[in-house]
Amino acid sequence: MQINAPSIRKGMILEVDGNLWRVMKTQHVTPGKGVACMQVEMRNIETGNKTNKRFNSTERVEQVTLSQRNMQFLYEDTGKYHFMDQETYEQIEFDAAFLEDITPYLLPETEVIVEFHDVRALNVRLPQTVVLEVVECDATIKGQTATGSYKPGKLETGATIMVPPYLEAGTKIKVNTETGEYMERA
Numbered sequence: 001m002q003i004n005a006p007s008i009r010k011g012m013i014l015e016v017d018g019n020l021w022r023v024m025k026t027q028h029v030t031p032g033k034g035v036a037c038m039q040v041e042m043r044n045i046e047t048g049n050k051t052n053k054r055f056n057s058t059e060r061v062e063q064v065t066l067s068q069r070n071m072q073f074l075y076e077d078t079g080k081y082h083f084m085d086q087e088t089y090e091q092i093e094f095d096a097a098f099l100e101d102i103t104p105y106l107l108p109e110t111e112v113i114v115e116f117h118d119v120r121a122l123n124v125r126l127p128q129t130v131v132l133e134v135v136e137c138d139a140t141i142k143g144q145t146a147t148g149s150y151k152p153g154k155l156e157t158g159a160t161i162m163v164p165p166y167l168e169a170g171t172k173i174k175v176n177t178e179t180g181e182y183m184e185r186a
Contacts, residue, residue, distance in 0.1 A: 003063045005038045005055035010101075010178065013045070013115070013122055015062040016053070020045040022123060024101065029054075045122060048097070066115035066122060073110045081106070083114060083124070092121055104159030105130045105177045126177040131186040132156055134171050137163060150182075 008014070012023045021042035030036040036057040043050050055061060071083040071092075079096040081103070092114070096103065105126055106112075115123040137153035153163035153173075161175060163182045172186040 001063050001065055002060045004057070005059045005061060006036075006057050008038050008040055008055070008061065011123060011125060013064040013066060013117070014042065015064050016042070020064060020117070020122070021051075024050070064117055064122075066117055068113050068115050071112055071114045073106055073108060073112060075108055083112065086111075094121070094124065099124060102126050102177065104155070104157055104180070105132065105175060107132070107157060128177060129174045129183060130177055131172055132175055134163060134167055134169055134173060136169055137167060153182075 006028060008023055008026050010023055010026060014021050014023060021044055023040055024043055025041040027039040028036065029039050038055045038057065039052065040055060041050060041052050070086050072086055074082045074084050074091070076082070076096075080093045081096065081099055082091055082093045084091045099106070102124060107130075110130065111127070113125040114121050115125065132155045134153045135156050138151045149165055150162035151165050152160050153167060154160050155175070159180075161180055161182055163173065167173070167185075174183040174186050175181070176183050
């Protein structure tokens with residue numbers, strides 16, 4: 001399926017120069033002079049190599065059509081992440097390197113969407129938000145206001161994100177899985 005370059009989003013699978021690439025990051029660049037473009041960081045699915053490519057905003061790229069299956073994350077064991085199809089109970093595993101951008105938000109029993117190209121699993125998509133517990137953060141400083149001043153908070157998955165100063169350890173929060181930002185208390 002052909003899409004316009006400005007429609008490229010993180011997590012998409014693109015076919016460029018005959019290879020399949022997973023989009024890792026995107027940035028829309030609008031220079032003072034010239035044509036706007038999309039700066040895309042991509043990882044080759046076969047080799048694991050990363051590359052940056054600029055697509056002119058008028059350019060069209062090939063998005064790979066993927067079939068989707070609902071799966072549940074079961075557990076992690078020595079760098080292998082195990083998932084189970086919720087209808088057939090079939091299990092598949094992924095290397096930690098394959099899931100590098102989603103592991104900070106992945107807890108056992110999390111429901112995800114695994115995308116397949118033919119019979120090969122190519123992508124794992126998390127829900128837009130997940131609820132995680134803050135297990136460690138600095139103490140609240142008296143008189144500090146919530147506007148503009150955030151402090152680091154460690155989540156139960158081991159990831160660290162910036163949280164408002166009034167939050168304490170043990171609080172459950174909603175986290176945006178695309179940006180990695182605090183949204184609200186759960």
